[in-house]
Amino acid sequence: MTPLSSAPPISMPDLKRPDRLAAPEEVARQLGFTRREFLRSAAGLALGRTVFSGAFASSLSASTLLSRTGIPAKKRKVVVITFGGGARDQETFAPEGQENIPHLMRELIPQSTFFTQVVNRGILGHYVATASLATGAYETINNFASLPPENPTVFEYFRKDLRRPASDAWVVAPSNGFNRIGESNNRSYGPGLGAGVILPKHLLTAATSGGRADYQHLLRDNYETPFYTPELGGREFQLQQLEMILKLSVDDFKKHALTLSSPDELSVYIARQLMRQLAPSLLWITMHDIDIAHAGAYSLYIEGIRRTDRLCADLWKTVQSEPEYAGNTTLFILPDFGRDADDDSGGNGFQHHRTGDPLSRTTWLMALGAGVRQGVVYDRALQSTDLVPTLGSMLGFSPSLAQGKPIAELL
Numbered sequence: 001m002t003p004l005s006s007a008p009p010i011s012m013p014d015l016k017r018p019d020r021l022a023a024p025e026e027v028a029r030q031l032g033f034t035r036r037e038f039l040r041s042a043a044g045l046a047l048g049r050t051v052f053s054g055a056f057a058s059s060l061s062a063s064t065l066l067s068r069t070g071i072p073a074k075k076r077k078v079v080v081i082t083f084g085g086g087a088r089d090q091e092t093f094a095p096e097g098q099e100n101i102p103h104l105m106r107e108l109i110p111q112s113t114f115f116t117q118v119v120n121r122g123i124l125g126h127y128v129a130t131a132s133l134a135t136g137a138y139e140t141i142n143n144f145a146s147l148p149p150e151n152p153t154v155f156e157y158f159r160k161d162l163r164r165p166a167s168d169a170w171v172v173a174p175s176n177g178f179n180r181i182g183e184s185n186n187r188s189y190g191p192g193l194g195a196g197v198i199l200p201k202h203l204l205t206a207a208t209s210g211g212r213a214d215y216q217h218l219l220r221d222n223y224e225t226p227f228y229t230p231e232l233g234g235r236e237f238q239l240q241q242l243e244m245i246l247k248l249s250v251d252d253f254k255k256h257a258l259t260l261s262s263p264d265e266l267s268v269y270i271a272r273q274l275m276r277q278l279a280p281s282l283l284w285i286t287m288h289d290i291d292i293a294h295a296g297a298y299s300l301y302i303e304g305i306r307r308t309d310r311l312c313a314d315l316w317k318t319v320q321s322e323p324e325y326a327g328n329t330t331l332f333i334l335p336d337f338g339r340d341a342d343d344d345s346g347g348n349g350f351q352h353h354r355t356g357d358p359l360s361r362t363t364w365l366m367a368l369g370a371g372v373r374q375g376v377v378y379d380r381a382l383q384s385t386d387l388v389p390t391l392g393s394m395l396g397f398s399p400s401l402a403q404g405k406p407i408a409e410l411l
């Protein structure tokens with residue numbers, strides 16, 4: 001590691017005007033480098049030395065896990081948060097954006113190992129991209145159809161290899177379109193081996209059927225195609241989830257929902273309840289408020305970023321204060337993808353992610369908690385598909401069909 005004080009002076013490339021003629025890999029590299037410098041100067045992070053040790057990483061055994069972290073494999077927990085819809089650096093890591101993410105900058109990043117260049121080579125739609133993150137393989141399913149992922153999900157690998165019960169893996173997802181994300185249609189895995197999926201909006205719809213007017217601000221399903229909201233049945237099942245699993249009465253849930261300002265707040269409320277009642281070892285929470293950017297209102301997009309920043313810190317506090325999680329949990333935060341560049345005519349800057357340009361593909365990842373070094377930043381290129389193999393090495397399962405590689409710096 002190179003201490004900050006001895007780092008050589010660096011000339012910064014202009015983030016807002018990356019060389020549009022450069023190859024996509026070069027633009028992504030520049031972006032990762034610039035992001036690293038933003039963090040290094042603002043948060044005083046050390047620069048990590050990249051180590052390549054994939055071979056040993058994929059063969060870690062449960063006993064190795066114990067010696068590396070001091071935590072028995074059975075007690076180890078992982079929480080993954082997807083950082084809702086993607087935001088540009090201008091509104092986050094760049095000097096002018098840092099005021100929007102005070103919790104990330106001051107509390108979480110200094111405690112984390114941070115990767116500034118995570119490239120998503122897949123389809124940039126929220127459901128299909130989140131499914132790709134969860135399978136470790138670039139999924140090609142229709143983003144706007146109610147279909148399961150084609151490759152086994154992390155939840156299936158985890159539960160099948162480690163023989164974990166259904167109560168040990170859960171997803172809290174933002175819209176009805178995510179209802180199939182818990183398990184794939186792969187023949188060796190699939191039904192009965194995946195994660196339970198909780199759709200807080202669906203719960204709220206079930207709880208308030210007949211009188212939803214007061215809850216409209218929480219029920220908007222999708223910011224990209226407002227007319228696409230798959231109708232899901234199962235009101236009985238939803239109310240059963242609420243009362244049997246989350247231990248919330250319909251009335252208490254409705255009353256609490258009225259105090260919340262956004263769908264992501266509702267998701268975090270549900271996730272916290274799940275942590276207290278079932279304490280799953282693998283918990284996946286997908287945020288989505290930032291994606292209101294599609295509506296074109298910059299102020300709402302900024303509000304979404306600030307809220308997501310706060311909610312990530314709130315969840316980290318919950319991890320540290322819940323006895324089942326404190327001290328044995330690794331938290332991962334990463335966006336599903338970014339947003340288009342300002343100077344791309346098809347993209348409209350902050351508003352969309354439709355051009356597939358390098359800025360919309362180059363995101364970041366932070367890990368903090370059990371087994372993770374604090375205050376280190378790396379800018380070598382990772383891929384979105386590396387997350388699942390990393391979780392496999394950490395928890396001791398084999399994601400045999402994932403395309404990515406374990407991130408050696410986290411193992």
Ligand SMILES: [Zn+2]
Pocket residue numbers: 085126223224291294353
């Ligand atoms: Zn979107």
